[in-house]
Amino acid sequence: xxNILVFAETRGGALRKVAFETVSAARxxxxxxxxxxxxxxxxxxxxxxxxxxxxxxxxxxxVLTAENPGFANYAREAVAATVAARAKSGGYRAVLVSFSAQxxxxxxxxxxxxxxxxxxDVTEIRxxxxxxxxxxxxxxxxxxxxxxxxxxxxxxxxxxxxxxVTETPRTATVELLAPASDPSAEKVxxxxxxxxxxxxxxxxxxxxxxxxxxGLKAPENFKLxxxxxxxxxxxxxxxxxxxxxxxxxPHSDQIGQTGRQVSPQLYVAVGISGAIQHxxxxxxxxxxxAINKDKEAPIFKVADYGIVGDVLEVVPALTQAVREAxxxx
Amino acid sequence: MKIAVCLxxxxxxxxxxxxxxxxxxxxxxxxxxxIDDFASYAVEVALQINEKQAPGxxxxxxxxxxxxxxxxxxxxxxxxxxxxxxxxDAPTYDGLAIAKALAAELKAGGFDLVFFGKHAFDxxxxxxxxxxxxxxxxxxxxxxxxLEIASGKGTARRELEGVAEIVEFSLPAVVTIDEGIARARYxxxxxxxAAKKKPLETKPAQLGQPRVTVxxxxxxxxxxxxxxxxxxxxxxxxxxxxxRSEAKVL
Numbered sequence: 001x002x003n004i005l006v007f008a009e010t011r012g013g014a015l016r017k018v019a020f021e022t023v024s025a026a027r028x029x030x031x032x033x034x035x036x037x038x039x040x041x042x043x044x045x046x047x048x049x050x051x052x053x054x055x056x057x058x059x060x061x062x063v064l065t066a067e068n069p070g071f072a073n074y075a076r077e078a079v080a081a082t083v084a085a086r087a088k089s090g091g092y093r094a095v096l097v098s099f100s101a102q103x104x105x106x107x108x109x110x111x112x113x114x115x116x117x118x119x120x121d122v123t124e125i126r127x128x129x130x131x132x133x134x135x136x137x138x139x140x141x142x143x144x145x146x147x148x149x150x151x152x153x154x155x156x157x158x159x160x161x162x163x164x165v166t167e168t169p170r171t172a173t174v175e176l177l178a179p180a181s182d183p184s185a186e187k188v189x190x191x192x193x194x195x196x197x198x199x200x201x202x203x204x205x206x207x208x209x210x211x212x213x214x215g216l217k218a219p220e221n222f223k224l225x226x227x228x229x230x231x232x233x234x235x236x237x238x239x240x241x242x243x244x245x246x247x248x249x250p251h252s253d254q255i256g257q258t259g260r261q262v263s264p265q266l267y268v269a270v271g272i273s274g275a276i277q278h279x280x281x282x283x284x285x286x287x288x289x290a291i292n293k294d295k296e297a298p299i300f301k302v303a304d305y306g307i308v309g310d311v312l313e314v315v316p317a318l319t320q321a322v323r324e325a326x327x328x329x
Numbered sequence: 330m331k332i333a334v335c336l337x338x339x340x341x342x343x344x345x346x347x348x349x350x351x352x353x354x355x356x357x358x359x360x361x362x363x364i365d366d367f368a369s370y371a372v373e374v375a376l377q378i379n380e381k382q383a384p385g386x387x388x389x390x391x392x393x394x395x396x397x398x399x400x401x402x403x404x405x406x407x408x409x410x411x412x413x414x415x416x417x418d419a420p421t422y423d424g425l426a427i428a429k430a431l432a433a434e435l436k437a438g439g440f441d442l443v444f445f446g447k448h449a450f451d452x453x454x455x456x457x458x459x460x461x462x463x464x465x466x467x468x469x470x471x472x473x474x475x476l477e478i479a480s481g482k483g484t485a486r487r488e489l490e491g492v493a494e495i496v497e498f499s500l501p502a503v504v505t506i507d508e509g510i511a512r513a514r515y516x517x518x519x520x521x522x523a524a525k526k527k528p529l530e531t532k533p534a535q536l537g538q539p540r541v542t543v544x545x546x547x548x549x550x551x552x553x554x555x556x557x558x559x560x561x562x563x564x565x566x567x568x569x570x571x572x573r574s575e576a577k578v579l
Contacts, residue, residue: 073494076469101489104448105471108456111425112463117540118425120454133544138452142346143355145452146545147422187468187502191484192495202491208578232579251474251509252488257342257450258366258508260490266578276343283552287576289568290555300555305571309561317562321569325579 001033001127002093007083008040008055008063009102012072015042015051017205018098018160020058025125025163026096027059033127036093037061041086041177043079045072049174056172058165063172070183073190074102078183080109085180087114092153094125094132099157100204107157118155119147123162132156140257140280160204161263161284203255206236208266211255211282213240215271215292215311219248224315225270231322238262240278256281271311274299291315330385330441330478332375334409335431335458337449338393338400339365346548353543364400367446369407369513371506375444376408376514378478386410390434392427392534393420405524406516412527415534423541424456430534431457432464440501442483447472447505455505462503470498474507 004026008019023040030036040060042048048065055063066082068075079102087095087110095110097103099121111118123144124135132149134156149156203209210232212225222237229235239249241256255262257280267285272278274290274297282288283302290303291314300306307314340346340360347356364372372389379385389404389412391397401412415430435443443465445458455471462469474493475486483502487494488509516524558564558571572579 080463101472101487104455105459105469108424108428108459109463109469111456112428112460115425117423118456118460119422119541120424120452120456136452136454137549138546139340139346139355140342140450140453141549143348144547144549145422145543146547148542148544150540150542188470188496188498190494191497194493194495195491200491204490252491252493266572266576280342287572287578288552289572295557300557302552303555304553304576305568306555306557307559307561307564307568308557309564313562314565317565318568321565322579325569325573 001030001036003037003039003091004030005083005087005092005095006038006040006060007095007097007103007106008042009098009100010042010044013044013047015054016100017165018100018103019055020165021160021163022096022098022158023055023058023060024166025158027168028166029125029127039064041066041083043071043075043082043179045069052172052174057167057169059168059170060172061170063174064177065174066177066179068179068183073193075183075186076105076109076188077186078179078181080106080113081180082177084110084113086177087153093127094153095155097157099159103157107155111155114153114155116153116155117149117151119149120157121159122156123159125156141261141283142280201234201236203236203238203253203260203262206234207264208232208235209238209262209264210235210268210270211238211240211272212243212270213272214242215273221312222248224312224319228268228270228315228319228322231319231326233326240272240275269299269303270315272299273297274302330378330382331439332379332385332387333435333438333440333443334368334371334375334387334389334404335443335445336368336372336389336391336400336404337365337446338362338391338397339450342450348546348548352545354546362396364403365446365449367448367506367508370508370511371444371446372404372407372409373511373513374476374506375442377511388413388438390415390431392430393417398529401529402524403516405527406520407514408520410527412529414529414531416531417534417536421536421539422452422543423536423539424454425460426536426539427457428460428464430536431461433535434532435461435465442478442500443503445503445505447507458503458505465503468498468502470496470502471505472507473504474509476504476510
């Protein structure tokens with residue numbers, strides 16, 4: 001089959017996990033359709049060639065690096081122009097980006113520039129003759145739509161966490177690409193990036209998420225959630241909408257229909273009743289643990305493992321047990 | 330300011346959904362539809378700007394069958410001055426086609442700002458707003474959770490994964506609105522009465538041949554039924570054992 005162009009997402013010049021997911025997804029797609037090349041494009045301030053080995057490991061044949069100091073932040077117009085110019089150069093069946101904050105912004109720009117049909121937040125991709133067929137969860141994950149895209153070139157954004165990161169190593173060749181527009185002359189200019197906290201694992205990247213709800217009773221009890229996350233070591237902290245609306249946690253921590261949608265390996269719901277809006281954001285997690293004092297709480301219907309009890313007692317005990325389990329290897 | 334707000338009509342997000350007989354749509358029987366939540370925040374933001382920086386005009390747009398007229402009336406009952414329906418036979422999943430129809434209509438409108446919700450509850454793709462901005466060739470800020478407009482310029486805050494981005498942009502611009510920015514007002518009785526007399530124009534939407542079509546819809550597989558491991562602190566050792574040996578996540 002023809003080649004696939006992937007936007008390999010970076011932040012601050014470093015590749016993000018979603019970049020490996022999209023490259024892996026593209027590799028799997030070309031391999032399932034008689035082979036083809038995966039071209040991964042990075043827009044970085046400098047040092048693009050250094051990323052080639054990491055991207056090649058996941059199956060990219062060519063790494064295209066557009067370097068410019070203006071790419072220190074996401075320069076939306078120049079990134080879109082550069083990816084679109086490359087896609088237009090021909091030979092591509094699809095452009096893949098992640099349905100991340102950057103990719104959500106980028107995919108529709110590409111579709112408009114390329115006049116290409118676009119589908120967002122896809123969880124499966126296959127080629128069916130002249131069409132590309134994708135699955136796209138709709139209505140807050142309560143319904144799965146199968147969409148058919150007709151066109152010689154399509155734009156797809158892949159749901160973070162839906163495509164496994166795989167290793168099919170090859171030595172990617174590196175090509176330097178000139179930005180198609182000047183990233184320091186954008187209509188939208190980034191003035192400032194406010195960090196959410198140093199060393200914090202993002203909800204979209206964390207293999208484990210510990211989330212707290214109103215059952216914690218008071219904002220200071222979120223310490224128990226943070227302690228449990230720290231015991232796992234690779235965990236991020238999330239919250240329900242009730243809790244972020246109360247101001248116990250920042251809005252950016254909110255998991256649910258209107259917040260982040262996550263699918264970690266392990267999701268621990270602490271004092272969360274399981275309102276349908278919350279379930280919409282986490283029900284695709286691989287393993288779900290729930291701790292809640294109300295045994296009728298809807299969260300127990302989706303939890304693989306539930307403990308009925310007072311979170312203020314159970315969570316510290318679990319934290320201690322996880323610490324011991326981690327220490328014993 | 331002249332502000333356009335593009336609306337989508339979506340069902341109540343707490344509904345239980347069933348698949349329609351044709352297998353390629355949801356069964357709308359019994360569902361309650363309204364302005365999508367994010368679009369309602371967009372209406373609120375537009376109204377607040379024009380209340381502070383009078384005189385201005387706020388115009389609502391919606392692409393869809395006649396059912397969207399109710400949605401447009403709702404926006405007018407909140408305070409939007411007039412509305413335009415770009416009429417189609419049925420909703421479509423071709424976001425770029427919708428963006429083309431909107432861009433063709435908005436182009437000559439002389440709008441300083443065009444607002445959208447950051448996405449709509451039903452498809453949650455967030456395609457139409459950004460694609461419309463591209464087609465119009467204007468600045469586009471997606472997922473704004475704070476917005477200030479002053480002297481022909483805008484400043485917005487965007488919540489990204491783990492960081493917040495503060496951007497500045499020139500007008501005219503398309504901004505897609507995230508939650509947290511404003512709570513949508515309830516229409517007053519006076520507003521509801523006034524909305525009945527406000528102009529609602531209907532024009533055919535130029536959608537062309539759709540290139541994204543729904544082949545099927547299905548309900549996701551249920552998770553296996555949940556299991557209660559036990560009660561209280563006493564259940565912790567068994568939970569940890571299961572996480573290690575069965576789920577293999579510890």
